[in-house]
Amino acid sequence: MNADRRMESPLLLPLKCPDCGAELEGGASASIYLCRNCLYAVYMKQPNERYPLIFLKARVKASGAKLYVPFWRVKGRFKISSLDKKQSRAYAHAVPLGDLFYRAFWSPKANYFQNLTLEYSMGGKLLEEEGGSEPFVDGIRDPSPLGEVGRLTWLAYLDRKSDITGVESSFEIQSVAYVGIPFFREREGWMEGISGAMLPIGYLQTTKSP
Amino acid sequence: MAGQGVLTCPSCGGAVSPPLGARRIKCAYCDESYFYAGDDFLPRLALEPKVSDSEVKDSILKSFRGLMVPGDLSRRALLLDNRRAYIPFYFLVGKRGGVLKSTSVKRNWRPPSHIDRMADLSGDPALRGMTRHRDEGEAVTDSRVVLGNFQFLYSAASLDEWNFEDMDVKDLILERLEEARPVLLSELVAGGEVLDLSKPLDKIVELGVGTFESKGGALNVLELHAVVVYLPVRIATFRYGRTLFKVVVEETGGKVLSADLPFRRSWAFMAGVGIIAVMGLFTGQFARFMAGAVSSGGINQRDFSGVLHILIVLALIFGPLGLAGINAAWLFFRTPFMVRITPKGSILKDALDTPPSPINPIGRWLKQAVEGYSREQGV
Numbered sequence: 001m002n003a004d005r006r007m008e009s010p011l012l013l014p015l016k017c018p019d020c021g022a023e024l025e026g027g028a029s030a031s032i033y034l035c036r037n038c039l040y041a042v043y044m045k046q047p048n049e050r051y052p053l054i055f056l057k058a059r060v061k062a063s064g065a066k067l068y069v070p071f072w073r074v075k076g077r078f079k080i081s082s083l084d085k086k087q088s089r090a091y092a093h094a095v096p097l098g099d100l101f102y103r104a105f106w107s108p109k110a111n112y113f114q115n116l117t118l119e120y121s122m123g124g125k126l127l128e129e130e131g132g133s134e135p136f137v138d139g140i141r142d143p144s145p146l147g148e149v150g151r152l153t154w155l156a157y158l159d160r161k162s163d164i165t166g167v168e169s170s171f172e173i174q175s176v177a178y179v180g181i182p183f184f185r186e187r188e189g190w191m192e193g194i195s196g197a198m199l200p201i202g203y204l205q206t207t208k209s210p
Numbered sequence: 211m212a213g214q215g216v217l218t219c220p221s222c223g224g225a226v227s228p229p230l231g232a233r234r235i236k237c238a239y240c241d242e243s244y245f246y247a248g249d250d251f252l253p254r255l256a257l258e259p260k261v262s263d264s265e266v267k268d269s270i271l272k273s274f275r276g277l278m279v280p281g282d283l284s285r286r287a288l289l290l291d292n293r294r295a296y297i298p299f300y301f302l303v304g305k306r307g308g309v310l311k312s313t314s315v316k317r318n319w320r321p322p323s324h325i326d327r328m329a330d331l332s333g334d335p336a337l338r339g340m341t342r343h344r345d346e347g348e349a350v351t352d353s354r355v356v357l358g359n360f361q362f363l364y365s366a367a368s369l370d371e372w373n374f375e376d377m378d379v380k381d382l383i384l385e386r387l388e389e390a391r392p393v394l395l396s397e398l399v400a401g402g403e404v405l406d407l408s409k410p411l412d413k414i415v416e417l418g419v420g421t422f423e424s425k426g427g428a429l430n431v432l433e434l435h436a437v438v439v440y441l442p443v444r445i446a447t448f449r450y451g452r453t454l455f456k457v458v459v460e461e462t463g464g465k466v467l468s469a470d471l472p473f474r475r476s477w478a479f480m481a482g483v484g485i486i487a488v489m490g491l492f493t494g495q496f497a498r499f500m501a502g503a504v505s506s507g508g509i510n511q512r513d514f515s516g517v518l519h520i521l522i523v524l525a526l527i528f529g530p531l532g533l534a535g536i537n538a539a540w541l542f543f544r545t546p547f548m549v550r551i552t553p554k555g556s557i558l559k560d561a562l563d564t565p566p567s568p569i570n571p572i573g574r575w576l577k578q579a580v581e582g583y584s585r586e587q588g589v
Contacts, residue, residue: 010247011217011246011247011248012217012218012219012220012226012235012244012245012246012247013244013245013247014220014221014242014243014244014245015234015243015244015245016242016243023243024243026234026245027234027392028232028233028234028392028394029232029233029253029254029392030233030234031233031245033245044233044245044247045247106253106303106435106437108301108387108388108390109388110303110359110361111358111359114358114359138392140253140435141433141435142433145305145432145433148307148432149305149307149357149432152307152308152309152355152356152357153357155309155355156355156357159353159354159355163352163353164309164353164355165311165351165352165353166351200388201388202387202388202389202390203388
């Protein structure tokens with residue numbers, strides 16, 4: 001083989017946990033890989049950044065096959081300031097959003113999962129954690145824009161209380177975790193394990209390893 | 211395509227095959243797993259063929275029935291080749307967000323005064339003109355937070371020779387997208403011919419996805435994710451007489467996407483005969499009228515030169531028309547027409563150039579003669 005044609009290999013990142021030596025878990029199209037032993041997830045394009053791996057406990061009873069669907073859970077501090085007293089009063093009376101959950105997987109029906117962000121944020125305190133061993137849907141989404149997405153989510157929420165013209169806002173991320181929400185295969189679709197909502201089968205794409 | 215060169219295993223130094231359909235690859239020598247971090251990788255989804263062979267056959271036979279195609283096409287068309295191909299499309303999804311400001315004028319309503327009421331009751335326009343000054347508006351700025359998903363579908367291979375456009379199959383693909391399954395290129399190749407991604411993704415992104423800007427602000431692209439979606443199609447090649455033609459049927463619903471079918475020649479023959487018959491009728495009637503006028507002695511020597519002029523003018527009108535008619539008939543006879551079926555409908559197309567008409571030299575001569583005569587007459 002011609003050595004000159006060989007490429008440098010930073011393009012190939014080992015899928016092995018540097019701490020425990022276990023093979024990182026992820027499917028053919030995944031960009032986010034997991035170490036179940038050390039309980040962290042890593043977005044492979046920023047391999048030095050680790051995110052805690054959390055499994056949420058189902059709140060509904062289901063008998064079908066279980067899998068975890070990955071979301072980025074963002075805890076952060078949103079700040080808003082306005083010179084208008086009416087605006088400030090309206091924002092002060094708004095029920096604050098809890099942790100923000102953003103879809104970390106690919107779906108042809110992205111809008112459906114955007115609606116879950118607010119649902120989980122409003123009922124975030126009720127979400128319990130557990131230890132999980134079931135498979136994960138491949139995660140692909142870059143966590144980099146989560147700060148700006150979080151700020152806009154808050155602004156959109158507060159805009160319903162009072163128009164946000166002229167306000168100054170910021171969203172400071174305190175922590176990001178990779179969270180598996182339980183889904184169950186029921187009849188011809190998927191049952192979401194927190195609210196019990198049913199989804200058509202194609203809303204989640206599961207993949208095989210090569 | 212991902213991995214233009216040869217990759218080296220960081221563990222054992224062995225050559226690693228470039229990734230084709232998955233970011234996760236394995237070294238064949240030391241069995242170590244790696245993540246391919248190159249930006250040129252694209253996840254692939256494929257729509258599954260849903261229609262059976264008999265349903266594809268029914269769709270094709272249905273397209274063979276029609277007034278424009280030969281009546282015996284379904285009976286005489288000989289199937290030469292029947293294969294599956296996967297046509298790639300870029301499906302771009304992402305998130306776009308920002309704050310947009312808009313300004314509107316708010317009309318301030320004030321309760322009617324006594325004078326307003328008097329003006330209303332009296333109906334006096336002068337009084338009304340004095341009182342109705344309610345257009346004290348103020349500019350109000352409103353902000354709207356936009357945080358939404360977008361999705362676009364573009365063909366990733368040139369569809370020029372397929373006779374349909376990405377718009378023709380866009381709805382079809384988007385409707386069935388939730389049935390698409392992640393695939394490895396190796397699996398796909400085993401099922402049929404896979405078309406290359408001949409259109410560069412960066413060009414498509416540059417043209418199709420961007421920041422939306424307006425006076426009130428901008429919606430920035432916060433995230434963009436590209437996926438290749440493959441549409442399975444069946445390409446059936448037939449022979450009818452000496453004509454080869456192909457029919458392309460998409461295999462998720464059995465719709466005919468394109469077909470170049472033979473044209474029913476009897477229509478061309480009948481149209482040509484019809485044109486010649488009409489032109490012959492006109493010319494015959496005109497000759498009969500002239501012959502009748504001359505033989506009846508209705509035209510004397512003095513009038514004859516005037517009649518001759520009329521005759522020349524009429525011949526100049528009817529001559530080119532007659533030739534044009536014969537030329538049209540020739541075109542119908544000799545043009546190798548075909549019936550092109552697309553998702554938008556059927557159209558008549560010429561498959562090859564029409565052979566030059568023997569009337570053309572006469573037509574050219576006539577045209578020159580008319581132009582010369584017109585110049586002499588100063589027209």
